Amino acid sequence: MFKFHLTSRILLSSLLGVTLLPLSANANDTFETRTILPLGTTEVSGTISPQTYVTNAPVMFTISNLEPSETFLAWTDNSFSNIDTVLGNFDESFNLIDSEDDGSPAGNGLGSALVGEVNRDGTIHLGVTGYSDLDFSGNTPERGEFELFVKLGTDHFTEIEDDNHDDHDHHDEVEHDEDEDSLDRYRDEHGHYDHIEEETVDLSDFDHSFTGEIVPEPSIPGNVDFYNFNNLTPGEIVTAEINQGNIDSVLGLFDDEGNLVMVDDDNGVESLSRLSEIVVPASGELNLAVTGYPDFEFIGRQLEEGEYVLSLHNAPEPMTILGTAVVLGCLPGIRKAYKRN
Numbered sequence: 001m002f003k004f005h006l007t008s009r010i011l012l013s014s015l016l017g018v019t020l021l022p023l024s025a026n027a028n029d030t031f032e033t034r035t036i037l038p039l040g041t042t043e044v045s046g047t048i049s050p051q052t053y054v055t056n057a058p059v060m061f062t063i064s065n066l067e068p069s070e071t072f073l074a075w076t077d078n079s080f081s082n083i084d085t086v087l088g089n090f091d092e093s094f095n096l097i098d099s100e101d102d103g104s105p106a107g108n109g110l111g112s113a114l115v116g117e118v119n120r121d122g123t124i125h126l127g128v129t130g131y132s133d134l135d136f137s138g139n140t141p142e143r144g145e146f147e148l149f150v151k152l153g154t155d156h157f158t159e160i161e162d163d164n165h166d167d168h169d170h171h172d173e174v175e176h177d178e179d180e181d182s183l184d185r186y187r188d189e190h191g192h193y194d195h196i197e198e199e200t201v202d203l204s205d206f207d208h209s210f211t212g213e214i215v216p217e218p219s220i221p222g223n224v225d226f227y228n229f230n231n232l233t234p235g236e237i238v239t240a241e242i243n244q245g246n247i248d249s250v251l252g253l254f255d256d257e258g259n260l261v262m263v264d265d266d267n268g269v270e271s272l273s274r275l276s277e278i279v280v281p282a283s284g285e286l287n288l289a290v291t292g293y294p295d296f297e298f299i300g301r302q303l304e305e306g307e308y309v310l311s312l313h314n315a316p317e318p319m320t321i322l323g324t325a326v327v328l329g330c331l332p333g334i335r336k337a338y339k340r341n
Helices: 169-176
Strands: 002-006 041-048 059-063 071-077 085-090 096-100 113-117 124-130 144-152 208-214 225-229 237-245 249-254 260-264 274-279 286-292 306-314
Touching: 041 225, 041 286, 059 208, 071 085, 071 124, 085 113, 096 113, 124 144, 124 208, 237 249, 237 286, 249 274, 260 274, 286 306
Parallel strands: none
Antiparallel strands: 002 041, 041 306, 059 124, 071 113, 071 144, 085 096, 085 124, 144 208, 225 286, 237 274, 237 306, 249 260, 249 286
């Protein structure tokens, strides 16, 4: 849903806007169906919603007839598919107790590992889903096979002796420093387990193993808002930005043929977006689209939900800016500002 404001094309930032009634939502999700704004409009507000998925996640596993309160270690191995898993530990009523994202030493570093205790009824309930389904609702874009392993009676992995290495200081420190968390003792400086060059833990030492697969069904795309700002002055330098909003926005600029020529993620305030140094083309029109992270293709594959305000305003005119301005139709490529959480 969106609404827009009218201002003069001559003094974009000096005149008050006139708010119009909201139009129907999801009517402008593509370049072809973009909203042609009234002449002189320089501000529009709207709301985006995230993509939703229908999956079989979380995949649940139960081990019964165990000793209550016994410690256990569980981890996933994503070597089959490189799926980015999230592992959850649930109580006897299937309430989430704890979860972990990228702690497993098995696979490509995106597997999961956690330490827990057997429930009071002698069960372990573990659930595996994909990132970023941290609440285990099943809404994840991840897909693929995985393995789940459980080792009873321990809070750490079984270490492998390194007979070819004379300096055992690091291993001794790991074995005897009981003040460190049982899993953190194995992490490297980047927060991952040291398993790339040589194995330091025995991943074959486990009591229970399972296999599973997360299979997303066709998803419902989140909404993307495409707008056409027109009646602008050709050659004028403007800035487009999300200057209000509670989302991690992504803002895109498209040429008159619908080609994406510029995209920004976080160059605005906090996690909002800004595109600077835009030269209005001869058509006097600018085509902009608003979506959420990480939908850099503007197809609705985003995880954000919330309101925003998109505005155009004049840019300063010193030669340093004029000399580096981006002219639509004369771009050698797409300028991008991506992030990775």
